[in-house]
Amino acid sequence: MTENGSHTEKVIEVRGLKTQFGDTVIHENLDLDVHQGEILGVVGGSGTGKSVLMRAIIGLKRPSAGSIRVFGVDYLEADEETRLGVERRWGVLFQAGALFSSLTVAQNVMAPIMEHLHPPRALAVDIAAMKISMAGLPADAGAKYPAELSGGMQKRAALARALALDPELLFLDEPTAGLDPIGAAKFDELIVNLKRSLGLTVFMVTHDLDTLHAACDRVAVLAEKRVIACGSICEVRANPHPWIQEYFGGVRGRAALASKGVGADAARQEAQ
Numbered sequence: 127m128t129e130n131g132s133h134t135e136k137v138i139e140v141r142g143l144k145t146q147f148g149d150t151v152i153h154e155n156l157d158l159d160v161h162q163g164e165i166l167g168v169v170g171g172s173g174t175g176k177s178v179l180m181r182a183i184i185g186l187k188r189p190s191a192g193s194i195r196v197f198g199v200d201y202l203e204a205d206e207e208t209r210l211g212v213e214r215r216w217g218v219l220f221q222a223g224a225l226f227s228s229l230t231v232a233q234n235v236m237a238p239i240m241e242h243l244h245p246p247r248a249l250a251v252d253i254a255a256m257k258i259s260m261a262g263l264p265a266d267a268g269a270k271y272p273a274e275l276s277g278g279m280q281k282r283a284a285l286a287r288a289l290a291l292d293p294e295l296l297f298l299d300e301p302t303a304g305l306d307p308i309g310a311a312k313f314d315e316l317i318v319n320l321k322r323s324l325g326l327t328v329f330m331v332t333h334d335l336d337t338l339h340a341a342c343d344r345v346a347v348l349a350e351k352r353v354i355a356c357g358s359i360c361e362v363r364a365n366p367h368p369w370i371q372e373y374f375g376g377v378r379g380r381a382a383l384a385s386k387g388v389g390a391d392a393a394r395q396e397a398q
């Protein structure tokens with residue numbers, strides 16, 4: 127759904143997904159849709175397979191069953207050229223940032239630009255500077271090495287790199303983990319602003335209840351190897367599953383709800 131409530135095309139369509147490591151099954155019969163222009167927050171207990179799901183969708187973990195369509199392309203069945211074409215339309219921010227420590231921030235952002243677009247170097251420098259600015263970093267951050275930046279700035283640098291190829295789809299794995307609440311709130315705001323200004327679709331793994339309320343249009347809950355609930359926060363909160371009730375109804379869940387001033391709406395919805 128978009129902000130005005132209309133249905134849009136599916137950017138990601140996962141059906142009957144099964145993943146496993148050896149005999150350990152992580153996902154089974156998992157279905158999930160991500161619609162164009164939305165920020166989908168993926169939550170679930172530790173070890174339920176949120177990161178593995180993201181890795182399966184971006185082709186880093188081969189499923190043992192099921193299908194994954196991205197931009198309408200059956201990604202698992204596609205030939206290499208088609209897959210590369212799809213991959214160029216997304217950007218990924220991994221949990222630990224995954225910046226090259228021996229490269230400056232600008233060089234990190236330039237790396238995918240040089241690899242995929244082969245522009246003249248001066249143009250790549252200009253594009254990298256623009257992405258660094260879009261990610262909310264000061265211009266002088268480009269000349270710094272990742273180790274010289276704070277945790278929050280490193281996340282922004284990793285975001286600048288994820289934006290390098292003008293993606294339509296952004297994958298974020300716990301983008302606010304390790305940030306203080308103010309830094310996390312600013313990062314949420316940045317993601318929402320980028321979504322609005324660039325028309326991005328965002329798949330975001332998160333534990334952060336504040337992020338869910340501040341940034342996400344819909345929430346998917348992983349438990350029992352599949353998506354057990356997916357919808358607006360109000361819709362998902364109404365699900366009686368014990369994990370969902372504990373997550374949203376616990377002290378932190380209620381605090382996040384109250385701080386967004388939506389307690390009355392949620393209570394009303396629950397009463398219906």
Ligand SMILES: Nc1ncnc2c1ncn2[C@@H]1O[C@H](COP(=O)(O)OP(=O)(O)OP(=O)(O)O)[C@@H](O)[C@H]1O
Binds near residue numbers: 147172174176
């Ligand atoms: N390379 C791997 N080899 C074997 N098992 C793995 C591998 N990667 C992940 N797993 C297992 O898959 C399960 C899901 O891991 P995943 O990292 O997706 O969980 P998560 O929901 O993202 O957890 P968290 O919220 O703690 O980050 C875990 O039990 C984990 O140990």
